Amino acid sequence: MKNLEIAKIFNEMADFIEMKEISFKSRAYRRVSRFLNSLEQDIEDVYYKGGVKELKKFPGIGEAIAGNIEEFIRTNKIKAYQRLKKECPVDLGELKKIEGLGARKIKILYEKLKIKNLKNLEKAAKAGKIGELDGFGEKSEKNILQSIEIAKSDKGRFLLGRILPIVRKIINEFKELPEVNKISIAGSVRRMKETVGDVDILIVSSKSEKIMDYFVQMKGVIKVWAKGKTKSSVRFRTGFDCDLRVVKKDSFGAALQYFTGSKEHNIMTRRIAIKNKLKLNEYGVYNKDKQIAGKNEKEVYKSIGLQYIEPELRTNTGEIEASLRQAQGELNQLPKLIKYNDIKGETHCHSDWSDGSATIENLAKIAKEIGYEYLVITDHASPLGIIHGLNEERILKQIEEIDRVNQKVSGITILKGVEVDIKADGSLFIEDKVLSQLDFVLGAIHSGFKMDKKTATERLIKAMKNPHIDAIAHPSGRVIQKREGYQLDFPEILKVAKKTKTALEINAHEKRLDLRDIHIRQAVEVGVKMTIGTDVHNVNYFKMMELGIAQARRGWAERKDILNSSSLDNFLKYFKK
DNA sequence: GCCGTTTTCGGCCCGACTGTTTTCAGTCG
Numbered sequence: 001m002k003n004l005e006i007a008k009i010f011n012e013m014a015d016f017i018e019m020k021e022i023s024f025k026s027r028a029y030r031r032v033s034r035f036l037n038s039l040e041q042d043i044e045d046v047y048y049k050g051g052v053k054e055l056k057k058f059p060g061i062g063e064a065i066a067g068n069i070e071e072f073i074r075t076n077k078i079k080a081y082q083r084l085k086k087e088c089p090v091d092l093g094e095l096k097k098i099e100g101l102g103a104r105k106i107k108i109l110y111e112k113l114k115i116k117n118l119k120n121l122e123k124a125a126k127a128g129k130i131g132e133l134d135g136f137g138e139k140s141e142k143n144i145l146q147s148i149e150i151a152k153s154d155k156g157r158f159l160l161g162r163i164l165p166i167v168r169k170i171i172n173e174f175k176e177l178p179e180v181n182k183i184s185i186a187g188s189v190r191r192m193k194e195t196v197g198d199v200d201i202l203i204v205s206s207k208s209e210k211i212m213d214y215f216v217q218m219k220g221v222i223k224v225w226a227k228g229k230t231k232s233s234v235r236f237r238t239g240f241d242c243d244l245r246v247v248k249k250d251s252f253g254a255a256l257q258y259f260t261g262s263k264e265h266n267i268m269t270r271r272i273a274i275k276n277k278l279k280l281n282e283y284g285v286y287n288k289d290k291q292i293a294g295k296n297e298k299e300v301y302k303s304i305g306l307q308y309i310e311p312e313l314r315t316n317t318g319e320i321e322a323s324l325r326q327a328q329g330e331l332n333q334l335p336k337l338i339k340y341n342d343i344k345g346e347t348h349c350h351s352d353w354s355d356g357s358a359t360i361e362n363l364a365k366i367a368k369e370i371g372y373e374y375l376v377i378t379d380h381a382s383p384l385g386i387i388h389g390l391n392e393e394r395i396l397k398q399i400e401e402i403d404r405v406n407q408k409v410s411g412i413t414i415l416k417g418v419e420v421d422i423k424a425d426g427s428l429f430i431e432d433k434v435l436s437q438l439d440f441v442l443g444a445i446h447s448g449f450k451m452d453k454k455t456a457t458e459r460l461i462k463a464m465k466n467p468h469i470d471a472i473a474h475p476s477g478r479v480i481q482k483r484e485g486y487q488l489d490f491p492e493i494l495k496v497a498k499k500t501k502t503a504l505e506i507n508a509h510e511k512r513l514d515l516r517d518i519h520i521r522q523a524v525e526v527g528v529k530m531t532i533g534t535d536v537h538n539v540n541y542f543k544m545m546e547l548g549i550a551q552a553r554r555g556w557a558e559r560k561d562i563l564n565s566s567s568l569d570n571f572l573k574y575f576k577k
Numbered sequence: 578g579c580c581g582t583t584t585t586c587g588g589c590c591c592g593a594c595t596g597t598t599t600t601c602a603g604t605c606g
Contacts (some may be wrong), residue, residue: 017578024589028578062579071579100595102604137597187606226605228594233605243606245593263606270590281591521584 001487003043006072007036009081010065016084016093018103026103031060034264038317042519047073068560091117097154099225100140108135111304114127122148149350150223155239157195159480159512161547164189166238167199169217177214179207182252186259187243190311192550194480194513198241206245215244238332251283258282264316265309272320273304280304302327312338312553335524335556340549342565345374348419348442348473348505348533353398354379354388357538359406360398360414366539368412374568376440376531377402378417378473381430383447390418392434398435413568415439419473424448426462428469435468440575442505442533444473460493464502470575471503471531474514482511483526490519497528501574503563506550506555508534509541520555529574530557531564 010033017026035058036043046054055066057211068078078403088110095106096115099316102125109115112133113124121144124130133143144250180203184190187200191530205211212232216224225241233243247255251559258266259282278287284294285303293303300306307326313319326333346367358366360377366376379398382389395418402414417440421429428435428443435441443463463469475493478485482545497504504523507514512535513562515523523530532548533540552562559565563574 023578025578027589031579060579064578100604104603135597135602139596198606226594231593233594259606261606263590266606267590274590280593447583490582 001042001044002073003036003039006043006069009072009078010036012092013081013094014278015103016088019088019107028060030064032065035060040317040370043069044073047540066320078296089116094118095121095150097554098144098231100143100147105135108133109468118148118151138539146223150235153239155468157197157481158240160189160192160194160196160550161544163196163199163240170242173218174201174203177211179205179210181249184256186201186256187261187374190260191262191314192312192554194551196240198243200243200245200259202252202255203244203246204245204249204252206248211246223566230485230562235266237470247282249295250291250512252299253300254280254284255282255293257300260311260314262315265314268316268320268532269304269306272306276304293401307334309334310553312337312550313556335558337553338549338559338562338565340546342562343532343545343549343563344533344560344567345372345571346536346545347376347440347531347564348378348507349536350379350419351373351377353394354390355537361409362403362539363536364405364409364412364414366542368409370542372412374413374415375414376417378419378440378442379446380421380423381418381444383429389421389429392431395430395434396437419444421446422459422463424459426459428463428466432466432468439572441468441470442473443469443471445477449477449483451486453487453489456494457489460488464496465499469502471505473505474507474512474535476506476514476516476519478514478516479511480513485514490522494523498526503529503531506530506532506548506551508532508544508551510544511545513547513551515551515555517551517554520552520557524557524561525557528562529563532562
């Protein structure tokens, strides 16, 4: 898969072009770079299928860029890129991490001081050479040095699950202020993206200066990047940046729409506004100079001819077109997304019988408190010693224990399940005879992550064809920022899943979120059902359900697509083979 | 460089903040 490699090169080409001129040419490259980053198909496959002509069917890809892609696929390099890089051989990735350094300034630094990377930059700044340059000054030099220190400890993007509680704490702190009339999370946190680069917060207040003063001195702030009347930006010690914007109440909806993004989504909505002879900015929708919408998001969308679009969908991957069609009267173009309180039971839960830490009884009580109708105990059945996997004998014993707990704890039903290892050849670690006594069987791959695509696909397909398998846990095996997971022929997996009525799990664990959003969307399209499970290992895991639901929503899933949003009866009925 | 129910040429989302500058370019989101 060369998508990401090409995307990276195009992004750098955009920077190099920007060094020479503020041009739309660089934007064209940047746009395709982003497009490739989110493209689910393998661009190489597309090329081999239909050549340059096929490539040019994608938005933003024309003659020149298609040629570049072709060149890379065939020769593994792009001459135009190499020429640009030769002119200014700098480590863009490193230098662009420094706040305030963009393409133009990086070029000046290279030309005047031969600065190529962070090391050169630090040396020059410490020697006081940067402040002497035209366009730079004492302050720039100081900021660069501070920024280098911060970049050294940079942790990259944060898991949504880690950042959410922190953001909610910040929000609650602001809510205490009398000057705050209204407050909302915005940006990628509001869109519930699985990883988050920085945090955006929007406040309605008529006393913006006071809010800003409070913001930049909040506990944990280690650097103020910018502080203005309506907009400020800081870095927290935890390692993330936080942007705060304050607007008047008449602009709240427009500001929220603008500040939530995504960038691509915003560009599209603004273009649509222009087509309608309107202007959309963060203060409202304007007809000439008259504000015609802005108080809330719904009216903002409506005023430019769109149906309201949920934040999780705002990625410019078809939601705007769907919204447009729906606004024009076609039904059900946008999904009626599953809601955050639609889940009726947990379907992936480990107890102290394997590698979980809580007893079945305790887990049952917690699940009941949450309001679940049912809880499936799915301890590992695996040869791996470290997780104390169950064998046939212990599964039968556990069935008795669950019967006992069901007697004792009322108001919730504990279902008998297992997470059984799928062996390298696709067969299961537990005999069918024992599996047949369980309510719900999850199949999972826990070893051999380096399989090739064909092997991995065949392995899963064989498991899905076992009549006792009800669902596949964390189907791709990826761990965010750690492990890619095995490659799968996903369309093929979906075909078999549909035929065998095997559900695919959306594992809600903050580090997994597997299925990915694009796969969920494909599953929804072909009608393959899913479950959302948090992979409980202790009682704190239950709350990650929110992340799994967010993932499902970003994959356009409705309630009907998610099996454990059904009542106990319907859930069980689905799996009656 | 890309693209077209206003166009095959002339547009391309829009505005805040900073620093270095005396009116604005660069950066950021």
